[in-house]
Amino acid sequence: MKLLIYNTLSRTKENFLPLKKGEVGIYVCGPTVYGDSHIGHAKSYVSFDIIVRYLRYSGYKVKYVQNITDVGHLVGDIDEGEDKIEKQSKLEKKHPMEIAELYTQSYFSDMDKLNILRPNISPRATGHITEQIEMVKNLISKGFAYEVNGSVYFEVNKFKGYGKLSNRKVDELSEGTRIVVSKEKRHSADFALWKKAEKGHIMQWQSPWGNGYPGWHLECSAMSIKYLGESFDIHGGGIENQFPHHECEIAQSEAVTKKPFVKYWLHNNMVTVDGKKMGKSLGNFTTLKQAFKKFNPLEIRFFILQSHYRSTLDFSETAIEGAKKGYEKLLNVYSQLKKFCENKNYGEVSISLKKYNDDFITAMNDDFNTPQAIAVMFDLSKEIYKITSSENLLNKKSTTDVLQFITEKGKDILGLFSDENLKTESAIDKELIELLIQTRNEARKLKQFSLSDFIRNNLSKLGIILEDKKDKTEWKKKK
Amino acid sequence: MKLLIYNTLSRTKENFLPLKKGEVGIYVCGPTVYGDSHIGHAKSYVSFDIIVRYLRYSGYKVKYVQNITDVGHLVGDIDEGEDKIEKQSKLEKKHPMEIAELYTQSYFSDMDKLNILRPNISPRATGHITEQIEMVKNLISKGFAYEVNGSVYFEVNKFKGYGKLSNRKVDELSEGTRIVVSKEKRHSADFALWKKAEKGHIMQWQSPWGNGYPGWHLECSAMSIKYLGESFDIHGGGIENQFPHHECEIAQSEAVTKKPFVKYWLHNNMVTVDGKKMGKSLGNFTTLKQAFKKFNPLEIRFFILQSHYRSTLDFSETAIEGAKKGYEKLLNVYSQLKKFCENKNYGEVSISLKKYNDDFITAMNDDFNTPQAIAVMFDLSKEIYKITSSENLLNKKSTTDVLQFITEKGKDILGLFSDENLKTESAIDKELIELLIQTRNEARKLKQFSLSDFIRNNLSKLGIILEDKKDKTEWKKKK
Numbered sequence: 001m002k003l004l005i006y007n008t009l010s011r012t013k014e015n016f017l018p019l020k021k022g023e024v025g026i027y028v029c030g031p032t033v034y035g036d037s038h039i040g041h042a043k044s045y046v047s048f049d050i051i052v053r054y055l056r057y058s059g060y061k062v063k064y065v066q067n068i069t070d071v072g073h074l075v076g077d078i079d080e081g082e083d084k085i086e087k088q089s090k091l092e093k094k095h096p097m098e099i100a101e102l103y104t105q106s107y108f109s110d111m112d113k114l115n116i117l118r119p120n121i122s123p124r125a126t127g128h129i130t131e132q133i134e135m136v137k138n139l140i141s142k143g144f145a146y147e148v149n150g151s152v153y154f155e156v157n158k159f160k161g162y163g164k165l166s167n168r169k170v171d172e173l174s175e176g177t178r179i180v181v182s183k184e185k186r187h188s189a190d191f192a193l194w195k196k197a198e199k200g201h202i203m204q205w206q207s208p209w210g211n212g213y214p215g216w217h218l219e220c221s222a223m224s225i226k227y228l229g230e231s232f233d234i235h236g237g238g239i240e241n242q243f244p245h246h247e248c249e250i251a252q253s254e255a256v257t258k259k260p261f262v263k264y265w266l267h268n269n270m271v272t273v274d275g276k277k278m279g280k281s282l283g284n285f286t287t288l289k290q291a292f293k294k295f296n297p298l299e300i301r302f303f304i305l306q307s308h309y310r311s312t313l314d315f316s317e318t319a320i321e322g323a324k325k326g327y328e329k330l331l332n333v334y335s336q337l338k339k340f341c342e343n344k345n346y347g348e349v350s351i352s353l354k355k356y357n358d359d360f361i362t363a364m365n366d367d368f369n370t371p372q373a374i375a376v377m378f379d380l381s382k383e384i385y386k387i388t389s390s391e392n393l394l395n396k397k398s399t400t401d402v403l404q405f406i407t408e409k410g411k412d413i414l415g416l417f418s419d420e421n422l423k424t425e426s427a428i429d430k431e432l433i434e435l436l437i438q439t440r441n442e443a444r445k446l447k448q449f450s451l452s453d454f455i456r457n458n459l460s461k462l463g464i465i466l467e468d469k470k471d472k473t474e475w476k477k478k479k
Numbered sequence: 480m481k482l483l484i485y486n487t488l489s490r491t492k493e494n495f496l497p498l499k500k501g502e503v504g505i506y507v508c509g510p511t512v513y514g515d516s517h518i519g520h521a522k523s524y525v526s527f528d529i530i531v532r533y534l535r536y537s538g539y540k541v542k543y544v545q546n547i548t549d550v551g552h553l554v555g556d557i558d559e560g561e562d563k564i565e566k567q568s569k570l571e572k573k574h575p576m577e578i579a580e581l582y583t584q585s586y587f588s589d590m591d592k593l594n595i596l597r598p599n600i601s602p603r604a605t606g607h608i609t610e611q612i613e614m615v616k617n618l619i620s621k622g623f624a625y626e627v628n629g630s631v632y633f634e635v636n637k638f639k640g641y642g643k644l645s646n647r648k649v650d651e652l653s654e655g656t657r658i659v660v661s662k663e664k665r666h667s668a669d670f671a672l673w674k675k676a677e678k679g680h681i682m683q684w685q686s687p688w689g690n691g692y693p694g695w696h697l698e699c700s701a702m703s704i705k706y707l708g709e710s711f712d713i714h715g716g717g718i719e720n721q722f723p724h725h726e727c728e729i730a731q732s733e734a735v736t737k738k739p740f741v742k743y744w745l746h747n748n749m750v751t752v753d754g755k756k757m758g759k760s761l762g763n764f765t766t767l768k769q770a771f772k773k774f775n776p777l778e779i780r781f782f783i784l785q786s787h788y789r790s791t792l793d794f795s796e797t798a799i800e801g802a803k804k805g806y807e808k809l810l811n812v813y814s815q816l817k818k819f820c821e822n823k824n825y826g827e828v829s830i831s832l833k834k835y836n837d838d839f840i841t842a843m844n845d846d847f848n849t850p851q852a853i854a855v856m857f858d859l860s861k862e863i864y865k866i867t868s869s870e871n872l873l874n875k876k877s878t879t880d881v882l883q884f885i886t887e888k889g890k891d892i893l894g895l896f897s898d899e900n901l902k903t904e905s906a907i908d909k910e911l912i913e914l915l916i917q918t919r920n921e922a923r924k925l926k927q928f929s930l931s932d933f934i935r936n937n938l939s940k941l942g943i944i945l946e947d948k949k950d951k952t953e954w955k956k957k958k
Contacts, residue, residue, distance in 0.1 A: 063577075097706060098542075098599045105597060118584060120577045127606030130684045205609045227576060343940070432911035435937050439918060442930055451921055451930070458914050461822070 003058065005234075006310060006367045008242065008265040009165060013367055018233045019263060024060045025232035026052065027224040027262075029241055030122065032069040033103035034088040037110050038285035039300070039315050040238075040271040040278040046301055047268040047309035047368075048236045049116040049415060054364050057413050065227045066119040068107075070100035071126045071203045072195075072216045079182060079192045079215065086202055096203050100126070110288040113297040115415040121227050125219035129205045132214040132222045135256060136193045136207075144255040148184040150196030150210040156189045159251045165265060166243035191248050193218050217248035221261075224249075230257040239267040240277070268309045278315060286315065295320055302327040302416055305370040326378070327416070333381040334410065334417060337403050340393065347393025353405050356380045360409050370414065377410055433464060437473045440466075482537065484713075485789060485846045487721060487744040488644060492846055497712045498742060503539045504711035505531065506703040506741075508720055509601065511548040512582035513567040516589050517764035518779070518794050519750040519757045525780055526747040526788035526847075527715045528595040528894060533843050536892050544706045545598035547586075549579035550605045550682045551674075551695045558661060558671040558694065565681055575682050579605070589767040592776040594894040600706050604698035608684045611693040611701045614735060615672045615686075623734040627663040629675030629689040635668045638730045644744060645722035670727050672697050696727035700740075703728075709736040718746040719756070747788045757794060765794065774799055781806040781895055784849040805857070806895070812860040813885050813896060815867065819878055826872030832884050835859045839888050849893065856889055912943060916952045919945075 003016040018024045028048045031041060048066075055062050075081035089096040108118070125132075136152050139145035144158050156162045156170050163169050173189040192215035197204035204211045224232065230253075237246060246265065253261040271278040278285050291300055294317065303323035307313045340346065356376055363372035384402065387394060394402065411417040436455050443451040456466050459475070467474045482495040497503045507527045510520060527545075534541050554560035568575040587597070604611075615631050618624035623637050635641045635649050642648055652668040671694035676683035683690045703711065709732075716725060725744065732740040750757040757764050770779055773796065782802035786792045819825065835855055842851035863881065866873060873881065890896040915934055922930040935945050938954070946953045 063574075095542075095600065095706060097602070101597075101600050119580075121574065121580050123576065124603070124606055127603055130608045130612075133609075134685055206613055227574060429908040429911055431941055432908055432915065435934070435941070436911065436915060436918070438937070439915070439930065439934055442933055443922075443927070446927060446930065448922070448925060448927055448930070451918065451925065451927070454921055455914070455918055458917070462910055462914070 001361060001365050003365045004367050005264050005266065007263075008267050009262075014264070016264070018060065019231060022059070022061060024055050024062045024234065025228035026055075026062060026064050026234040026236065027220070027228055027232065028064070028066045028119075028235075029220060029237035029245070030066040030068050030119075031103075031107050032073040032084055033100050033107060034084045035103060035280055036106050036287040036289055038278060038280065038287050039291060040285065041107075042110075042114055042288055042300060043271050043304050043309075043313055044238055044268050045111055045116050046114060046304045046415075048266075049114075050305065050309070050370060050413070051234075051236070051266070051368055052117065053413050053415060054368060057408075063121075063228065064117075064119045065121045065123065065224060067219060067223050068100070068104055068122055068124045069216070069219065070097070070104070070124050072214045072219065074216065079195070083201070083203060083213070089202070097126070100124075106289075110292075110297075113292060114288070114301050115298060115418050117415075123223040123227065125214065125223075126203070128219060128223050128226065129214065131226055132218050133194075133205075133207050135218065135222050135252070136209075136214075138256050139193060139252060142255060144252075145193055146186065147209050150212060151184060151192060152194040152209055153185055153190040154193050154248065154252055154255075155186055156191070156251065157187055159255050161254060162189070162247065162251050165247050165250055168243060168247070189244075191215060191217060191244060193252065217245055218252065220245075220249050221253040221256075225253060225257070230261075231259045232262060234264045234266055235262040236266040236268070239269050242267055269312045272312050272314045273316075275314070291320075295324065298416060298418065299324045299327050302374075305414060305416070306374060308367075308369060308371055310367070330377055330381055330410065331417065333384050334403075334406050336388065337384070337394075337399060337406070341399050341403055344396075345393065346396045346399055347387075349387050349392050349394050349398065351383065351387070351394060351398045351402065353380075353401055356405065364413070373409070373414065377406070377414075380405070433459070433475055437466065437475065441473065480840060480844050482844045483846050484743050484745065486742075487746050488741075493743070495743070497539065498710060501538070501540060503534050503541045503713065504707035505534075505541060505543050505713040505715065506699070506707055506711065507543070507545045507598075507714075508699060508716035508724070509545040509547050509598075510582075510586050511552040511563055512579050512586060513552075513563045514582060514759055515585050515766040515768055517757060517759065517766050518770060519764065520586075521589075521593055521767055521779060522750050522783050522788075522792055523717055523747050524590055524595050525593060525783045527745075528593075529784065529788070529849060529892070530713075530715070530745070530847055531596065532892050532894060533847060536887075542600075542707065543596075543598045544600045544602065544703060546698060546702055547579070547583055547601055547603045548695070548698065549576070549583070549603050551693045551698065553695065558674070562680070562682060562692070568681070576605070579603075585768075589771075589776075592771060593767070593780050594777060594897050596894075602702040602706065604693065604702075605682070607698060607702050607705065608693065610705055611697050612673075612684075612686050614697065614701050614731070615688075615693075617735050618672060618731060621734060623731070624672055625665065626688050629691060630663060630671060631673040631688055632664055632669040633672050633727065633731055633734075634665055635670070635730065636666055638734050640733060641668070641730050642726065644726050644729055647722060647726070668723075670694060670696060670723060672731065696724055697731065699724075700728050700732040700735075704732060704736070709740075710738045711741060713743045713745055714741040715745040715747070718748050721746055748791045751791050751793045752795070754793070770799075774803065777895060777897065778803045778806050781809075781853075784893060784895070785853060787846075787848060787850055789846070809856055809860055809889065810896065812863050813882075813889065816863070816873075816878060816882050816885070819872065820882055823875075824872065825875045825878055826866075828866050828871050828873050828877065830862060830866070830873060830877045830881060832859075832880055835884065843892070852888070852893065856885070856893075859884070912938070912954055916945065916954065920952065 004013040005016045006013045031037060052062055052064050070085060073084050075084055075087060085096045085099050089099045092099060136145060139154065145152050145154050170189055194207060194209055194214060195212050197211045197213060204213050250261050273284045276284060299320060303320045304313060306323055359376045360373050363369040363376060436459060440452045440455040459466060463477055464475055483492040484495045485492045510516060531541055531543050549564060552563045554563055554566060564575045564578050568578045571578060615624060618633065624631050624633050649668055673686060673688055673691050673693060676690045676692060683692050729740050752763045755763060779799060782799045783792060785802055839852050839855045842848040842855060915938060919931045919934040938945060942956055943954050
């Protein structure tokens with residue numbers, strides 16, 4: 001079966017054929033580390049985590065590079081305004097590198113909780129100043145860039161392909177756009193490769209053009225080429241970075257190497273709140289740390305994967321609540337099967353996995369269609385539930401096969417279950433509480449009310465409240 | 480009370496007086512990231528973690544910088560041999576930066592488990608090539624360094640203070656040592672600031688002297704000065720790095736700045752195995768990941784803190800087993816008190832903490848004497864145990880005060896307890912199992928044997944086996 005990937009460059013789904021047989025190089029634009037990550041970041045990095053996981057599952061040796069932007073990303077995004085990290089460093093009264101350190105840690109800590117695999121290399125922009133300066137020198141010597149007052153700009157009119165990713169024409173960019181035209185630029189679409197450090201700018205380095213710092217777009221070209229080569233397979237990022245960021249990356253990279261920069265451009269869509277993009281600058285964001293207080297991180301992961309990476313995802317707590325219910329159903333089936341297997345608790349029913357397997361792979365091969373893949377998981381869980389809620393159980397082979405299917409698909413590819421998570425969700429204490437409730441019910445049947453009160457009172461001391469409902473006893477933790 | 484710190488420069492304990500009132504800048508030599516950390520690393524970084532924690536507790540605003548060496552550390556240590564990271568990258572068939580990434584993650588993951596606070600900045604050597612090149616240029620222009628065949632060496636005879644940390648004389652260094660004399664060096668004690676990249680060397684950068692990479696010692700000077708200033712308070716590291724590493728740092732830094740580089744040099748002693756230094760190159764090491772399989776990381780932390788940071792620590796599993804017992808005693812007292820406090824379970828006994836407090840602070844002020852500080856914690860726990868094992872309990876004020884003492888001293892300063900750790904040790908499931916055992920005993924008293932069997936059988940299904948002993952019922956997990 002062939003893997004189809006939607007390539008923004010061609011605006012079609014294409015057969016995936018890597019440049020080098022059996023190997024995939026992938027670069028994904030990472031975070032600018034000046035604040036805690038929000039749900040929007042989670043969608044981006046969960047999306048590419050799935051892609052990396054699935055490519056590995058499909059047998060490719062994947063080298064995954066994702067940068068950390070710790071310099072050069074300006075508040076105005078387009079060559080204007082304060083450096084985002086320096087701005088934050090003034091607010092927090094810390095060195096910019098402390099800010100970068102703090103929020104890099106915060107980022108990885110959140111991503112780890114979302115069960116996102118670490119990239120193979122997480123290069124920092126400040127860690128590649130030499131490489132960036134070399135690239136600027138190269139672009140000037142080849143006639144693609146010019147220096148003005150200690151800053152260096154890329155001249156878009158010199159590069160024929162400018163606009164090929166975002167389907168824009170250089171001529172149109174000069175009119176109608178709201179780009180602040182810097183007087184230093186020959187064309188309003190020209191972009192900074194190197195910026196002169198203004199007075200008081202902390203993050204600065206010596207260069208042939210005086211002290212300064214790299215332009216935002218440059219780091220991605222310098223670092224992706226360094227670690228993945230002059231041409232590589234996949235470049236990913238948020239849809240909002242198609243232009244100008246990725247367009248600029250293509251221009252500066254191909255101008256230097258004279259080779260196609262990237263074969264497949266993949267863009268994930270955004271998280272919206274009431275239809276508007278969730279963004280740090282828009283102020284309508286929910287940080288992951290906030291969200292993790294209410295939801296298990298894997299419930300959020302599941303919520304994200306229930307929509308396709310190229311679709312928008314409208315965020316609300318109600319929507320996650322809904323996803324959570326579905327997630328728990330899958331988790332329960334998995335936990336239950338694991339227990340059956342551990343306790344060698346088998347019946348006679350057998351089940352065929354071929355269709356589920358085919359459907360799952362078909363879904364994932366269709367541009368990583370995770371909602372469809374999850375639907376397959378649900379179909380399987382329904383069939384299993386039907387069996388286990390009857391008087392019979394799956395036989396040994398089917399139990400093992402289904403468990404392997406769920407491990408491979410749900411745990412390894414979709415990353416929905418972790419050992420930690422299973423331990424928490426199916427933790428022994430839940431079962432112990434259930435056992436105490438059953439014991440209490442037995443005691444009441446036997447009219448041993450002192451004993452049933454003993455259980456209720458001691459559970460209460462441990463912070464667990466029992467509530468007798470019509471036909472069953474429920475429990476909750478004391479607030 | 481004054482804080483005394485043993486300064487290797489003066490070979491005496493000195494009053495600690497930071498350069499800027501109320502603030503401390505501290506730099507500690509971090510790991511070379513080409514393998515998993517071992518017990519020896521744990522001792523180094525636990526030692527400096529304590530120092531940082533105690534300085535913060537004492538009211539200082541501490542900026543803690545600890546580097547990550549990801550280039551330039553050669554197998555021969557002294558300007559000879561393969562780069563350690565490149566060597567490992569060939570073994571693992573990965574890019575050197577993947578090796579650095581992998582083992583940096585591994586390092587922080589282990590340190591997090593040991594409850595070591597993250598440094599404020601963890602600069603990477605490869606992330607500061609520009610700064611290092613600037614420093615070399617500066618040293619050449621000031622006459623302290625010379626270039627030969629694309630490599631640059633520091634000329635120790637030009638710097639008068641060379642040897643002042645390790646009490647060595649340059650003249651003596653030329654004789655009797657086993658340093659491989661490079662033909663390029665004017666004096667055998669000269670050291671590389673920049674090394675020409677030989678054919679096939681992957682980690683290399685353009686420089687005024689051709690393609691190459693920084694010498695091992697250089698990064699620490701460039702990065703400490705960048706983030707802490709030309710003179711700063713404390714530089715820490717392993718005793719084995721006094722010479723040549725720290726001696727070279729002083730030489731190159733003071734030659735550039737003409738200022739005293741570091742006010743207090745602190746060196747931690749090593750971990751030994753049967754009297755010999757534990758080291759990666761010696762092959763007698765136990766990685767932390769191995770050790771964590773047998774011991775709770777905080778037991779290892781406790782084991783380390785039971786000896787002074789300037790003493791050697793002989794490692795054996797038996798020794799950790801011994802420490803573990805002591806640790807559990809402290810943990811139990813703390814857990815028990817927390818529970819008393821949560822359940823408002825108080826008696827009438829009061830306790831005076833003044834002496835414990837004074838003794839603890841006296842110990843820590845005496846060059847961070849953690850074994851002595853831990854002894855104070857034990858004295859207190861003995862007094863508490865004596866009380867709680869009688870018929871009475873501490874009164875409310877004393878319970879709260881002791882809890883605060885243990886939190887402040889044991890948790891915040893010594894880092895011996897974490898919320899996670901306490902949760903594990905006093906986990907609710909243990910209490911639920913105890914409650915089920917009690918319920919079963921009640922049922923048996925009431926001669927409700929069907930109920931007591933119900934509990935036993937259902938616990939068994941959950942993998943918990945009850946064993947009725949003479950006077951109590953014990954439980955264990957099914958293997």
